[in-house]
Amino acid sequence: MPNNLTPTEFLYGCSIGPAVLELRPDYRALLLVVEGINPQAKADIADDLIRRAEAHATALLAETPVDQLPQISAWRETYRAFGAKPQRTRNSLEALTRRAAAGLPRVNALTDIYNAISVLHQIPLGGEDFDLYEGPAQLSRATGDEAFDTTAGGETVIENPDAGEVIWRDGSGVTCRRWNWRQGKRTALSENTATAFFILDALAPMTNEELEAAGEALSHALESLGTDVQVSKRMVGAQ
Incomplete structure (x- = not known):
């Protein structure tokens, strides 16, 4: 059933489980709900952001190995802490940064914008369809029984996370x-x-000011995708 919460009700219902903050007490997430998007919008700003992100990644990697970039290093350490192997399961920021130097994937204006902002601000950033959520988003450690729908061999399959894995979930x-x-x-x-619903993930050494700047950049870019775009946001986690 479609999400029947207002953006404010949804955002203030989102939560981070205590076990997650025990793992990374410095974790913060900036959550955005963006209304009024025109799905068919073509935005020149998306092309510009992609070009800038590709150039930024090239410059970063010319001076520093990818696994030593501050946020990528922090996320690799965090993945190890809950039992994931970062060499095999790369966080979204690392995956995009590695690809950006050779050319970021192009999907549509909405996805291209948030991928570019992720690389430019060096922050993991996920985008999803707000209307398809069932209740607020929750960040927790998995029991291992939760359902996760994905694709394997071109077919939809249901997987289960590993027990103790950190997951975002809804109802x-x-x-x-x-x-x-x-x-x-x-x-x-x-x-x-x-x-759309966006999650911007931050660990030290990223500051709250840097996290807010990434959210502002995303909000500003998305305003080009409709004449009635409205952004609601909330920061959760360590304050």
């Missing part, structure tokens, strides 16, 4: 595995998405 099941590794199909953005 129906897992929406993203291993904190910010792989998003599920059920709540994925599509060519019909008119209201």
Whole structure:
């Protein structure tokens, strides 16, 4: 059933489980709900952001190995802390940064914008369809029984996270595995998405000011995707 919460009700219902903050007491997430998106919008700003992100990644990697970039290093350490192997399951920021120097994937204006902002601000950033959520988002450690819908061999399959794995979920099941590794199909953005939900993940040494700046950059860019775009946001986690 479609999400029947207002953006404010949804955002203030989102939560982070105590076991997650025990793992990383410095963790913060900036949550955004963006309404009024025109799914067919073409935005020149997306092309510009992609070019800038590719150039930024090239410059970063010319001076520093990818696994030593501050946020990527912090997320690799965190993945190890809950039993994931970062060499095999790369967080979304690392995966995009590695690809950016050779050319970021192009999907549509909405996805291209948030991928570019992720690389430019060096922050894991996930985007999903707000209307497909069932209740608020929750970040917790998995029991291992939760359902996660994904694709294998071109077919939709249901997987289960590992016990203790950090997952984003709603009332129906897992929406993203291993904190910010792989998003599920059920709540994925599509060519019909008119209201999107974004999660910007931050660990030290990223500051709250840097996290807010990434959110502002994303909000500003998304305003180009409709004449009635409205952004609601909330920061959760360590304050």
